[in-house]
Amino acid sequence: MLVWERPEPQDRPVPAPLSRERIVGAAIRLADEDGLAAVSLRKVAAALNVGPMRLYGYIATKEELLDLMVDAVHAEIRPIGDGWREVLRSLAETTRQAAHQHEWFADLLGGRPQLGPHALAGGEAVVAAMGGVDVDTVMPVVAAVNAYVIGAVRGEITERRAERTTGMDTRQWQAAFGPYLERTFATGRYPALATVIRDGAHLDADQTFDVGLELLLDGIQSRISS
Structure with a gap:
């Protein structure tokens, strides 16, 4: 059963309640700050002040977590x-x-x-x-x-x-590289490219x-x- 169809565990009255939404939100914050390399189940669990094993009731693998993160961004x-x-x-x-x-x-x-x-x-x-x-x-x-x-x-x-x-x-x-290009274009080996770079519109x-x-x-x- 895919993560989209698999029900979440029932919430329990514990000091740090969990949900897929909270887990995904924490993972996105880590990725926004330091890239995908900063995202692991262990690091997400630490950000939520829970043990890593608690996450497995909600997400089976890191791949599922990434899928959920991508879909959360699709909401935007x-x-x-x-x-x-x-x-x-x-x-x-x-x-x-x-x-x-x-x-x-x-x-x-x-x-x-x-x-x-x-x-x-x-x-x-x-x-x-x-x-x-x-x-x-x-x-x-x-x-x-x-x-x-x-x-x-x-x-x-x-x-x-x-x-x-x-x-x-x-x-x-x-x-920094402009002088090199000028010297290279001066050889006449790249006339079409030189014309475009020199005379074409430089758009942002x-x-x-x-x-x-x-x-x-x-x-x-x-x-x-x-």
């Missing part, structure tokens, strides 16, 4: 809007916001579909908004948007982590995400309308 992803395009844009934007709020979430996105109640509710809202779209097209469209968001968000989170590790933000990194992360998303949605609209 509420796709809304009039029509499929607005709902897909909302899905992308709220997923990105959740990943920036919980960096570890980006590490667990992708792979097999999430089956928790909050993830299913979000999926229902998205699919319902695409009621007029051919049924065979719905899932590839949703998969394309999710793939774009996952790739973009992981890139942004990786950049944020690199800034923390190196102590250099994007501008400082560009200033928000602008880059928005432009890429609109390009994707335009393509989807063209395919659906054809």
